[in-house]
Each structure stands twice: as structure tokens, then as C-alpha cells.
Amino acid sequence: MLDDLDKLSNIGKTPEGGVSRLAFSKPDLETRAWFKARVADAGLDFEQDGAGNLFGTLPCANPEAKTILAGSHLDSVPNGGRFDGPLGVLSTLEALRTIKEAGVSLPVHLQCVSFSDEEGTWIRLMGSRAFAGKLTEASLAAESALTAGELEDVGGGPDRFAAALDGAGISTDSLLNAQCDPKRYVGFIEVHIEQGPRLEEADLNIGVVTEILGIRWQWLRFIGEAAHAAGKPMALRKDALWGVSDFILRAKALVESEFPPGVMNCGQAQIKPETFNIVPAEVRLALEIRHRSPEQMEEMQRQLMALAKASAEEYRLKLEIEPVGYVPPAPLDEGVVDLIQQAATDLRLKHTRLTCFAGHDTQTLSALMPSAMYFVPSVDGVSHNPKEFTKPEDVVNAANVMVHTMLGWAKKLVDG
Amino acid sequence: MLDDLDKLSNIGKTPEGGVSRLAFSKPDLETRAWFKARVADAGLDFEQDGAGNLFGTLPCANPEAKTILAGSHLDSVPNGGRFDGPLGVLSTLEALRTIKEAGVSLPVHLQCVSFSDEEGTWIRLMGSRAFAGKLTEASLAAESALTAGELEDVGGGPDRFAAALDGAGISTDSLLNAQCDPKRYVGFIEVHIEQGPRLEEADLNIGVVTEILGIRWQWLRFIGEAAHAAGKPMALRKDALWGVSDFILRAKALVESEFPPGVMNCGQAQIKPETFNIVPAEVRLALEIRHRSPEQMEEMQRQLMALAKASAEEYRLKLEIEPVGYVPPAPLDEGVVDLIQQAATDLRLKHTRLTCFAGHDTQTLSALMPSAMYFVPSVDGVSHNPKEFTKPEDVVNAANVMVHTMLGWAKKLVDG
Numbered sequence: 001m002l003d004d005l006d007k008l009s010n011i012g013k014t015p016e017g018g019v020s021r022l023a024f025s026k027p028d029l030e031t032r033a034w035f036k037a038r039v040a041d042a043g044l045d046f047e048q049d050g051a052g053n054l055f056g057t058l059p060c061a062n063p064e065a066k067t068i069l070a071g072s073h074l075d076s077v078p079n080g081g082r083f084d085g086p087l088g089v090l091s092t093l094e095a096l097r098t099i100k101e102a103g104v105s106l107p108v109h110l111q112c113v114s115f116s117d118e119e120g121t122w123i124r125l126m127g128s129r130a131f132a133g134k135l136t137e138a139s140l141a142a143e144s145a146l147t148a149g150e151l152e153d154v155g156g157g158p159d160r161f162a163a164a165l166d167g168a169g170i171s172t173d174s175l176l177n178a179q180c181d182p183k184r185y186v187g188f189i190e191v192h193i194e195q196g197p198r199l200e201e202a203d204l205n206i207g208v209v210t211e212i213l214g215i216r217w218q219w220l221r222f223i224g225e226a227a228h229a230a231g232k233p234m235a236l237r238k239d240a241l242w243g244v245s246d247f248i249l250r251a252k253a254l255v256e257s258e259f260p261p262g263v264m265n266c267g268q269a270q271i272k273p274e275t276f277n278i279v280p281a282e283v284r285l286a287l288e289i290r291h292r293s294p295e296q297m298e299e300m301q302r303q304l305m306a307l308a309k310a311s312a313e314e315y316r317l318k319l320e321i322e323p324v325g326y327v328p329p330a331p332l333d334e335g336v337v338d339l340i341q342q343a344a345t346d347l348r349l350k351h352t353r354l355t356c357f358a359g360h361d362t363q364t365l366s367a368l369m370p371s372a373m374y375f376v377p378s379v380d381g382v383s384h385n386p387k388e389f390t391k392p393e394d395v396v397n398a399a400n401v402m403v404h405t406m407l408g409w410a411k412k413l414v415d416g
Numbered sequence: 417m418l419d420d421l422d423k424l425s426n427i428g429k430t431p432e433g434g435v436s437r438l439a440f441s442k443p444d445l446e447t448r449a450w451f452k453a454r455v456a457d458a459g460l461d462f463e464q465d466g467a468g469n470l471f472g473t474l475p476c477a478n479p480e481a482k483t484i485l486a487g488s489h490l491d492s493v494p495n496g497g498r499f500d501g502p503l504g505v506l507s508t509l510e511a512l513r514t515i516k517e518a519g520v521s522l523p524v525h526l527q528c529v530s531f532s533d534e535e536g537t538w539i540r541l542m543g544s545r546a547f548a549g550k551l552t553e554a555s556l557a558a559e560s561a562l563t564a565g566e567l568e569d570v571g572g573g574p575d576r577f578a579a580a581l582d583g584a585g586i587s588t589d590s591l592l593n594a595q596c597d598p599k600r601y602v603g604f605i606e607v608h609i610e611q612g613p614r615l616e617e618a619d620l621n622i623g624v625v626t627e628i629l630g631i632r633w634q635w636l637r638f639i640g641e642a643a644h645a646a647g648k649p650m651a652l653r654k655d656a657l658w659g660v661s662d663f664i665l666r667a668k669a670l671v672e673s674e675f676p677p678g679v680m681n682c683g684q685a686q687i688k689p690e691t692f693n694i695v696p697a698e699v700r701l702a703l704e705i706r707h708r709s710p711e712q713m714e715e716m717q718r719q720l721m722a723l724a725k726a727s728a729e730e731y732r733l734k735l736e737i738e739p740v741g742y743v744p745p746a747p748l749d750e751g752v753v754d755l756i757q758q759a760a761t762d763l764r765l766k767h768t769r770l771t772c773f774a775g776h777d778t779q780t781l782s783a784l785m786p787s788a789m790y791f792v793p794s795v796d797g798v799s800h801n802p803k804e805f806t807k808p809e810d811v812v813n814a815a816n817v818m819v820h821t822m823l824g825w826a827k828k829l830v831d832g
Contacts, residue, residue: 196647213646217692229681230629230706230773231612234672241682242668245661252658256650265645266657267692274684276633276704276740288692290646324692357646381647 001094001399002392004038008074008090009082018386021076023117023126024052024164031074032168035089035114042097044112050174051130052116052165058096060106067109068409069369070095070189070402073118073127073361080119081388083193083378087398089114091191095402106410108186115361116168122161124325126175128361132368133179140172180368186413187336187370189405190362191398193390197381198354205397206344206351207375208337212363213290213355214297214329219322220247220308224315226273226281241280243315244269247308248285254307255289259300261355262291292355294329330363336372336405339412343404344374349397374401417510417815418808420454424490424506425498434802437492439533439542440468440580447490448584451505451530458513460528466590467546468532468581474512476522483525484825485785486511486605486818489534489543489777496535497804499609499794503814505530507607511818522826524602531777532584538577542591544777548784549595556588596784602829603752603786605821606778607814609806613797614770621813622760622767623791624753628779629706629771630713630745635738636663636724640731642689642697657696659731660685663724664701670723671705675716677771678707708771710745746779752788752821755828759820760790765813790817 011034012019012027021027032054039046039056047055054074057067072088092112099110116127123143129135165171194200199207224238248266255264268286289304291297305321312319337353344351354375362373376394380387427450428435428443437443448470455462455472463471470490473483488504508528515526532543539559545551581587610616615623640654664682671680684702705720707713721737728735753769760767770791778789792810796803 196644215646228612228773229683229704230631230679234668234679239681241664241685245664248657248661249665252650263646263650265655265693265695267645267687267694267696268690269657269685269687271683271685276683276702277681278683279681280683286692288645357644 001090002395004090004093005082005086005395008034008086012076014079014386016079016386018079018388019076019082020078020080021074022078023075023119023121024168025121028075029167035074038093039112042093043100044096048169049131049180050170050178051127052168052170053127053131053178054114056093056096056112058100058110060109062107065108066186067111067184068186068189068406069111069113070406071113071115072190072192073116074114075117075119075121077119077384079386080384081382081386083388083390084195084383085118087193087376087390087395088191091395091399091402094399095406098399098403099406104407107413108410110406118361122164125359125361125364128364130175130178131180132364134364135176137172137176140176182368185369186409187333188362188365189336189340189371189402190360190373191402192360192373192375193378193383193388194375194381195358195378195383199352199375199377200379200381202352203350204352205349205376205394206340206401207354208340208344208351209332209356209362209373209375210337210353211292211332211355212330212360212366213292213357214294214327215288215290215359216297216301216326217286217288217324219324220285220287221320221322222247222283222285222312223318223320224279224281227279229277229279232279237279238316239279240283240317241271243311243317244283244285246314247311250307250311251287251304254303255300258303259291259296262289262296262300264289264304290357292329292331297329327359327363330366332362332366332372333370336370336409339408340372340374340401340405343401343408346404347397347400349401417506418811420506420509421498421502421811424450424502428492430495430802432495432802434495434804435492435498436494436496437490438494439491439535439537440584441537444491445583451490454509455528458509459516460512464585465547465596466586466594467543468584468586469543469547469594470530472509472512472528474516474526476525478523481524482602483527483600484602484605484822485527485529486822487529487531488606488608489532490530491533491535491537493535493800495802496800497798497802499804499806500611500799501534501608503609503792503806503811504607507811507815507818510815511822514815514819515822520823523829524826526822534777538580541775541777541780544780546591546594547596548780550780551592553588553592556592598784601785602825603749604778604781605752605756605787605818606776606789607818608776608789608791609794609799609804610791610797611774611794611799615768615791615793616795616797618768619766620768621765621792621810622756622817623770624756624760624767625748625772625778625789625791626753626769627708627748627771628746628776628782629708629773630710630743631704631706631775632713632717632742633702633704633740635740636701636703637736637738638663638699638701638728639734639736640695640697643695645693645695648695653695654732655695656699656733657687659727659733660699660701662730663727666723666727667703667720670719671716674719675707675712678705678712678716680705680720706773708745708747713745743775743779746782748778748782748788749786752786752825755824756788756790756817756821759817759824762820763813763816765817
């Protein structure tokens with residue numbers, strides 16, 4: 001498996017030692033062919049669905065049995081790391097190989113999946129959302145136009161998205177009809193690098209994710225009036241930056257006092273015009289909020305929008321909201337979390353439960369079937385970066401926990 | 417005089433009907449030759465000093481007499497208006513012609529001046545600052561490099577500034593030694609278009625400027641720490657935008673309550689990094705402050721810097737100040753203001769006293785000799801724009817007030 005990881009890191013390798021495998025780019029297509037060959041080498045059944053998701057299945061004796069699904073993704077961000085995604089797919093592949101070699105007879109099929117375009121070169125979490133039947137024609141058009149325009153090595157022309165899909169043997173039609181039958185599945189497991197320093201700092205081997213935070217992105221446009229900084233008395237100004245400053249401080253206080261452990265961030269503020277002596281006529285503020293609870297997330301959003309309106313009114317500004325995106329909070333399955341923790345305990349690994357802040361395919365799958373995920377440490381918490389590194393022993397732990405979780409789950413199905 | 421204005425507006429004329437006469441560009445050199453010929457036509461004595469400032473003098477009988485200086489500038493910003501500058505020079509030239517033709521015997525010389533590069537193609541207020549002995553080699557190097565790099569039609573090469581000066585028959589040496597002897601002068605008068613709508617809105621003919629506001633530009637760099645918006649608890653963040661928001665609101669309150677009629681403006685805020693999910697590590701905030709009183713200006717600056725320090729400390733940020741520029745407040749001479757008002761009254765023009773927000777050569781001259789300036793209306797307050805327009809009757813008023821102010825001042829010198 002370490003050899004697999006090593007070989008894979010040569011596909012789309014960048015001068016800095018990272019990888020660029022944007023979904024449906026040449027390196028991604030090469031990766032897909034490579035993965036198909038690995039599945040065949042392992043004696044598993046290969047399959048590709050309408051979304052370009054790749055599957056390797058270890059069938060059990062009973063064709064009517066359900067399936068335990070596990071995996072992650074093989075695409076990357078531009079000049080990203082070698083572990084983000086592949087660790088999960090290859091740990092699962094290794095688990096299936098190990099279980100197959102052991103000749104164990106199971107009451108379920110085991111299936112390894114690599115989801116398409118997790119990183120959103122075209123559409124964020126595209127493969128898992130298609131698999132969950134959550135993609136619509138409208139969202140497809142909006143989202144693929146949004147991101148792909150910036151990329152150079154994924155084809156060109158007005159029909160770039162369709163052309164890109166075509167390269168992988170899929171179409172927008174097949175993509176929109178890739179929904180799986182969830183009744184065929186027992187559940188889903190994903191292992192991923194942590195993308196943060198918590199496990200490393202606490203000297204732990206495994207972090208079992210109990211929930212993935214919901215996230216909402218939006219632009220708040222505070223609109224005032226440009227004026228000469230000396231010509232217009234301060235009391236008569238409609239200074240958009242004053243209203244924004246007021247909102248930021250009040251929003252911070254609100255989220256900290258009323259919505260822990262929810263968080264907010266204002267990471268961008270675009271000012272028009274942008275010059276020393278003109279009163280800001282407009283500020284476009286980036287607001288990101290996160291929460292673990294779907295209800296609290298909604299209530300936090302409601303109160304923050306009321307606050308933005310109040311700040312705007314106090315400074316005699318207009319307010320416009322531009323939604324950007326929303327991923328609902330995903331509480332993960334307590335039973336699957338327990339199975340992973342039991343596997344880690346059996347392997348004498350130090351483990352903890354934690355909250356996940358970033359988006360993963362598990363988020364999509366959790367709405368569909370019992371799902372959970374776990375992390376192994378990422379040195380210095382680095383990810384989406386050529387310096388991303390996970391130690392060989394942690395890679396081995398990832399695969400071992402996958403084997404034990406799958407076997408534990410299978411045993412639980414028998415025991416009932 | 418209206419004919420002069422008309423002819424001059426053909427030099428450097430732009431397709432939009434404005435003028436581009438950047439200092440020392442070809443159109444500016446053509447303007448200089450044109451002005452020299454007008455001075456000769458008027459029978460006045462022409463002179464050019466080491467800064468390329470152009471003078472036309474109407475001498476009186478006594479060679480030992482002092483001089484009343486008046487004028488403005490003939491250069492423009494790119495695609496600027498026809499009146500900003502020329503109105504003052506040509507009104508003064510017209511006044512000297514009128515007085516000369518009237519054959520009045522005066523106890524003073526009268527001198528019309530056109531200062532070089534008022535608009536700062538190379539160095540802001542260059543001619544008047546050289547005339548006042550306020551230019552140093554260091555400021556020359558720093559400022560000329562700062563602005564001229566962006567211009568295309570003023571020559572090229574590493575010695576662009578020296579080459580540009582050379583075209584007008586001057587050198588950096590002569591520029592640095594152009595200081596006048598202020599004892600030779602009685603004082604200075606400038607007439608200019610208003611560059612704002614106050615006179616037009618109040619249906620007035622003349623605005624006599626009692627003071628030019630001081631102005632200070634600076635960048636405040638609030639430095640915190642980048643962090644993932646979900647990974648770092650809000651209570652542990654060092655969010656530079658929080659500190660900046662706090663500073664903006666406190667600075668606003670301070671200036672409004674403690675320093676009227678002083679004003680402040682934050683017109684730019686540059687955030688790093690600039691993304692939804694990263695806590696702002698740094699915000700570079702543009703702070704501009706203005707005041708009429710030199711003492712209050714200093715005190716306001718002191719208190720604002722203390723406030724910035726306090727906001728930075730409260731949010732655990734570092735603070736760095738980058739000074740950009742400072743022009744001290746210029747209270748104008750009460751005696752000259754009275755003379756101009758008396759002239760306007762004698763001419764039955766509706767006039768008022770007002771504060772000037774923008775920089776003018778008068779600002780430099782006021783530190784050197786009794787100085788004042790007055791405005792005539794600018795339609796819709798437009799300036800630095802091809803649409804800039806001042807009505808012929810207001811142009812005539814400008815020249816008439818100049819004649820009467822000069823004669824009133826001369827009479828006052830005799831009366832003692």
C-alpha cells in the first residue's frame with residue numbers, strides 16, 4: 001500500500017513535490033486508468049458509474065447481500081499534497097486486499113470507492129453528490145461555470161465542462177442520473193488526513209469524527225454614498241465601512257455569546273472606490289459561519305442577518321445579501337463512530353472523538369446512509385500543499401483501522 | 417481674456433474636450449512659449465526662474481519698491497479641465513493689462529506668476545515649493561520617482577525627470593536654488609475655480625478662502641495571525657479585521673466629539689490573505705485626517721495613534737505606521753482676505769468666506785508672505801475632468817476682483 005501511494009504520487013507530480021490532479025485533467029485520467037488496473041490486480045470487480053465514480057468490489061457469496069462502502073477521492077487541488085484523498089482510497093483498497101487474502105467469509109459485499117472531483121475543480125463534492133442524487137441541472141450549470149473558468153489545464157471552449165466529462169467517459173445526462181440505491185448499502189466509512197494539528201499535538205493516532213460542521217458562505221454588500229472626505233461633513237456621510245465595522249464587532253459578540261461552538265469569519269472586505277480621500281461608497285464583506293447543529297445554524301444565520309440590517313440602518317446604508325453556498329451540518333452515525341473507536345482500541349491505538357471543520361464526501365453520504373469518518377495525523381497540520389505529509393506508520397494505521405472496522409461491522413450484522 | 421482662455425484650451429486638447437498638459441510634456445512646453453508671448457504682447461517684463469516658474473511683471477516707477485505677486489498654474493492633470501489653474505494665471509494677466517492700460521501710478525510692482533507642476537506630474541506643488549525654498553534633494557528624488565513612473569508622454573529612461581526639466585531649460589540644481597527673497601514681496605493672491613458646489617448651490621459669485629486645511633495621509637498596518645476560521649477558536653484568534661473595525665469606530669467617535677471641524681476618513685482596507693475561510697492576518701488601513709488648526713492637527717494625530725495602539729493591543733495585534741504625506745494647515749492672511757472681500761463688495765458681487773479642502777500653491781506661499789485666495793463657481797462642482805466649466809461672467813468676475821484687490825492693496829500701502 002505504501003508502494004501504491006508512492007507510485008500514485010508520480011502522476012501529476014509538481015516541481016515542489018506535490019501533485020496537480022485536477023478532476024478530468026490528463027493526470028486525473030491517468031490516475032483513473034492506474035486505479036482501474038490496481039483494482040484488477042487485486043482481483044476485485046471494477047465498475048464506473050455515471051458520475052465517473054470508480055468502484056472496486058469484493059463480493060461475498062450471497063448476491064442479495066448489502067454492501068459496506070468505503071473510500072475517498074483521488075483528485076487534488078492545484079499543486080496539492082499526495083495524501084489528501086488517496087490515503088482514504090488506497091487504505092480501503094488495502095483493506096479489501098487484506099480481507100480477500102485472509103479468505104474470510106462475510107455476510108456483506110465490501111466496496112472501495114473513489115469519488116469524482118471532490119476538490120471542486122468543476123463542482124464541489126461532485127461525485128458523491130451525484131451518487132446521492134443531489135445534483136440538479138441548475139446547480140450543475142451555475143457551479144461548473146463558477147470555478148472552471150480559472151483553470152487552464154482542463155480543456156477549453158464554451159463546452160469545457162461537457163468536454164471534460166467526456167474525457168472520463170461520462171456526460172451531464174449520466175451525471176444527473178448517477179443516483180445510487182441507498183437500500184443496497186449498509187453504510188459508508190472514510191479515512192482522511194486530519195488537515196489540522198490536533199492529533200499530532202495531543203500525540204494521538206486516530207481521531208474519530210462525530211460530526212462535520214455545517215457551513216454557509218455569503219457576501220454582505222453594504223451600500224452607502226461616495227463623498228469627498230473633506231467636503232462632506234462626517235455627520236452627513238453614508239460611510240459603508242463604518243456600518244461594516246459596526247456589524248463585524250456586533251456579529252463577533254453575538255456568535256461568541258449566543259452560539260458556541262459556532263464560529264464566524266469575515267475574511268474579505270472589498271471597498272469601492274478605493275482611495276484615501278473618498279468616503280467608502282460600498283463594502284462587500286465575506287461572511288462565513290459554521291455550526292454543528294442544523295437548528296442553531298439556522299437561528300445564527302437569522303440573527304446575523306437581522307444584525308447586518310440593524311448596522312446598515314444605523315449608518316443609513318442599504319444592505320444586499322448574496323448567498324454563495326451552504327452545506328448543512330452533518331451529524332455522523334453513532335454506531336459507525338463506535339465501530340471505528342472499537343477497531344482503534346483493538347489495535348491499541350490512541351484515539352479521540354473530534355469535530356471536523358472541512359467538507360468531505362462523508363458529509364454527502366451521511367444524509368444517505370449510516371456514515372462516519374476518521375483521521376490520521378498530518379505533520380504540522382499541513383494540507384492542500386506540496387509539504388503535506390503523513391508518516392508511514394500512520395498510513396498503516398489508517399488501513400488497519402479500516403480492516404478492523406469493516407470486520408467489526410460485518411460481525412455486528414451477523415450478531416444483529 | 418476669454419479669448420486667451422479659449423486659445424489656451426486648444427493646447428493639449430483631448431478628444432473629450434479637456435486638456436492634457438502634464439508638466440514638461442510637449443503641450444506644457446508649448447503652453448510656456450504661448451504664455452511668454454502673451455506677456456510680451458501685454459508689454460510686461462518676462463522672467464523664468466530656476467524652477468521654471470514664469471513671471472510677467474508690471475514694474476512701477478520706483479525700482480526699490482516691493483512686489484504684489486498673483487497667479488496660479490498652467491499645467492493640468494491627464495485629461496483635466498480647461499479652467500483649473502489657467503483661470504488664475506490669465507485673470508492675473510488680464511488684471512495687469514487693465515491696470516497698465518489705465519496708466520495708474522502705483523507704489524508697488526505687480527507680478528503675474530505661473531508656477532511649474534502644481535498638479536504633481538513629477539512633484540506636487542513643485543514650482544511654488546522651490547520658490548519657497550522648501551524642496552530638498554532627498555524629497556526631489558523620492559517624490560519624482562514616486563509619480564512620474566506612471567506617465568507615458570513625458571519622456572523616458574532612467575533620467576526622465578532630469579530630461580523633462582531640461583526641456584523647460586531648468587535643472588535639478590537650478591530647481592534646488594530657486595528660492596525667492598520674500599522681503600521683495602508684499603504678498604500673494606490666487607484665484608481658482610472652486611472644485612466644489614458650495615458657491616453654485618448658495619448662488620454666490622465669490623468665495624474668499626480664509627484657510628486651507630492641513631492634511632495627513634498614512635497607512636496603519638494591523639498585524640495579527642492567519643488561522644483557519646473553524647480550526648482556531650474565536651477566543652484565541654488574532655483577527656486583524658476585528659482590531660481595525662474597533663479602531664475605525666473609536667476614531668470616528670473621537671474626531672467627531674473632540675476635534676470638530678477636523679475630519680477623518682478610512683478609504684481603503686487591504687486584507688491578507690483574502691479568502692472566506694482564513695482569519696485576516698493583516699489589514700492595511702488608509703487613514704486621512706484634516707484640520708484647520710496646526711495645534712489641533714498635531715493633537716488629533718497624537719490621540720488617533722494612541723487609539724490605534726489601544727485597538728491593536730485589545731485584539732493582540734501588532735501595529736505599524738507608514739507615513740505617506742503631510743501638508744500643514746495654512747491659515748490665510750486676514751488682511752488679504754479683507755482686501756478681497758472689499759473688492760467683491762465694491763463690485764457688488766455676492767461673496768462669502770470659506771474653508772478650502774484641496775491643496776493649492778497658496779498653501780506654500782502662505783508660509784512665506786501674507787497670502788490669500790478666492791474662488792469663482794465651478795458648474796456642478798466638477799474639476800479634474802473634461803466637463804469642468806466656469807461661466808464667462810464668473811471668469812470676468814475673477815479678473816475684476818483681481819484688479820480691485822491689487823489696487824486696494826496698493827492704496828493700503830500708501831495709506832499705511
